[in-house]
Amino acid sequence: MELDQLRYFLKVAQRGNFTRAAEELMISQPALSRSIQKLEEELGQPVFERKTRSVLLTDAGTLLQARSQQVLTILEDTKSEITDDGQCGRVRVGAIPTIAPYFLPEVLQRFSAKFPKANLIVQENTTDVLIKSCRQGEIDLAILVLPVPAKYLEVEELFEEELLLVLPPHHALVEKDKIRVADVEPFPFVLLDEAHCLSDNIVSFCRQRSFQPVVVERTSQLTMVQELVSLAHGISLIPAMARQCDQSQRRVYRSFTGRKPTRTVAVAWNPYRFQSRLLVAFRECLRR
Template identity: 65%
Template sequence: MEISQLRYFLKVAEWKNFTRAAEDLLVSQPALSRSIGKLEDELGQPVFERQTRSVVLTEAGRLLQSRAEQILSLIEDTKSEITDDGRTGRIRIGAIPTIAPYFLPGLLQAFAESSPEATLTVQEEVTEKLLQRLAQGEVDVALLALPVSMQHIEVESLFDEELLLAMPAGHPLTSKKRIAVADVRPYPFILLDEAHCLSDNIVSFCRQKSFHPVSIEKTSQLATVQELVALGHGVSMVPEMARRLDHDPRRTYSSLSAPKPVRTIAMAWNPYRFQSRLVERFKDVTREYRFPAAV
């Protein structure tokens, strides 16, 4: 049994699909299938039950998944502990798409200034996928929005961020000094799809106000939401950090009347993995970093 076989096996278990796992691993699907086949031959029984478009773990596969995660974590942690000098090494940062393009550039620059010899890699994923990567040791630190449902993950709140009402320029609500949630009821809403926690934040806030936004369009990119707003397809709620980088005159942003909708930005990591001095330094920089004020 080889380490590469265990890595391949875990990736197929994660995606529940050979094609997608192969794309993630940057290997051909036949090579991946051969590796899993050899693993099953060695174990004497299948680890996956093949279905039409997906695979599911067998009982033996579930046991192997647990052991494989432990084995690979132990190998990675051993390497990290041996080479931990607090200056060099690699940190794998994960962030959700509604944080990554806005918050990460400045944070990574701040960390690079304090630790110029370190290597940083970034993975942008939706929350569920990011938490899986944390659990499997593929990400060292993740930046996401609360709530976080996965157990055995350490989470530290960093700051609250206001969600602003995004409207096309000239929208009737732009003339109001105070905009209440009730004022938004008549207008169609644009949301990110269900995979994004930002949509959960928005819907949860609206439900507290006895208002369920009727979504006419859904997309996977916040930039697309902003563009649809500019084109007059509807209104939306957008994080403050995204507004600060938006200088398009075709749309405008306003705060809703108190209590204002917010989301909590947090940092998460796997406490059962070795935390190198370099990772701890990154956490400290993240705690101290302040997003630049709007220009």
């Protein structure tokens, strides 16, 4: 049994499809199929139940998946520990889309200046995907928003930031000196898709103020939310870090009077994986 066979097997199990797995592994599908076939011959039973367009793990495959992840994790951590000099190495960072483009560039630049030999890899995805990747060791840490619904991960709060009301320039609320949360209740909202935790933050805040926001449009990108607001499709709440990067005059940002909506940004990592000196240094860079 070879390590590449285990890696190939895990990729097929993850994608549930030989074609997609082969594309990500950058090998031909026949080569991937032969590798899995040899693995099954050695084990004496199938690890996948083949269907027309997908594959499912058999009982043997489920056991092999857990053991393969353990084997590869131990080997990777061993190599990292042996070669850990505090200067060279790889740090795989995950972040949700409403944080990555606004918060990470400055952090990455600062860290790279101090550790020029480090290899930084950034993955942008939703909370659920990043938690799974962090737990399985596919990334070293994830920058998320609390709460983080995950066991076996260490979570550290970084900072709290305000969510600002964003309006089109000629909206009725722009002329008000003070805007209360109750003032936005009659107006339609533009939000991100439900897969994004920012939408949950906004809806939860509104419900705590005894009203359900009427969502007229959803989109997958925060910049599109801002553009739809500019076109008077609705109003929304935007993280302060995104507002700082917005130089457009086509939107107006306001802070609520009284208790303000906020979100808490945190970093999560798998404490059962080897923590290189470079990774520890990166977490310290995040704290600063």
